[in-house]
Amino acid sequence: MAQLLDALRMVGTAEQVAVFAERAAAHVSFDNTRAVVTLLGDLWRVRAVEQVTALAERAATHTPLDNPGAVAMLLDELRRVRADEQISTLLSRAPYDPFDDSDTGARDPFDNPDADAELLDALRRAGAVKQVTTLAERAAAHAPLHNPQAVTRLLNALREAGAGEQVTALLSRDPAAHVPLDNPGAVADLLDELREAGAVEQVTTLAERAATHAPLDDPYAVHELLNALQYEGTAEQTAMLTQRLPAAGLFEMFLQAGGHREQFRFGRSPEGTAAAAWGWDDLK
CATH class of the missing domain: 1.25.40 (Serine Threonine Protein Phosphatase 5, Tetratricopeptide repeat)
Structure with a gap:
């Protein structure tokens, strides 16, 4: 065309x-x-x-x-x-009201906070103050918390829209305690956004959950999470996650993250401690 x-x-x-x-x-x-x-x-x-x-x-x-x-x-x-x-x-x-079924038939108002965040951004750019407020109130109160990436996007859109009350309302639902941890990269993004929103306690809560229970099967996503924990200054949680890395086959990341390279220059014992010094003659 x-x-x-x-x-x-x-x-x-x-x-x-x-x-x-x-x-x-x-x-x-x-x-x-x-x-x-x-x-x-x-x-x-x-x-x-x-x-x-x-x-x-x-x-x-x-x-x-x-x-x-x-x-x-x-x-x-x-x-x-x-x-x-x-x-x-x-x-x-x-279009600002995701609960309005008078036009085209009802849609599930709880299905897509990421799309609602996109609409919030577009309404803000269009200068639609009333519509921004209406959608912000509904999304903050009812958006599902099962997708950390979508929660991050919504929280950011609310902050960009200057919707301070709605940010507080969303945080009061404690997303840090409820989002799933199956995507460590998305959890890392949410940690950053919670910090930007000033939600210090929730940063700690999510950091503790992620450090203990986040899956470690995606090295890139794990690296993102580790960086986020370090950036947030959550030293205890950073150490917890770091200690899980060798068992997940991420020994090189363990060495880099914890400054352990010199300590483990001869490797790591099955018990998790630094291996004793050895030389090539010991391999004969």
Whole structure:
């Protein structure tokens, strides 16, 4: 689509570009928000202003609101093509309320805090203060805590939106004690975000849980977690995690993290202590 529009603009007449743009805008499905956003961008690039306006008006009126991530994507594109009136139209349909089932049918309001965070960011960029507050309150009170990456994104979006009360509300649900630990890299990100939010006790809680129970089967993710623990200044928890590394086959990381290289220059005994000094003659 984009290449065809560009080719028409280069070799055709303005009338041909307009006719093709009108046909494209008339047949796009509003169930596919990504396709709508892409087409808006393509039309904007070839300066099909009338078609951009027409498509923006239809998108603002007919795009389903059951996917907050998709609504966020559309909001950002409407801002980019300067469709301010259409942004107002979209916002008047209350895409900020994930509990509202009056438009397209109910969606589970607890299913996707990451997408709600995307929508929060987009609403903030659009200057939709009322909608930001409404979504922030609901997300802070009801977003699931089963995905540390999504909790991190939501907490960050709330902080960026200046929603201090809602940050407090989310933290009061104690995500540090409830998020699963199966993704150490995501846990590391949450540790950083909790620190940024000033949640010192929760940093300690999550650090203790992760140091003791996080899986160690992904060396890269473990390295991220170890770095986060060191950065947060949680010395005790850093030591706890470090002591688990050799048994997980991460002896080199153990040597680097704990400054143990000199102490364990001859290896590590089965009991976990430093091996006694040996020379090549001892191997004969």
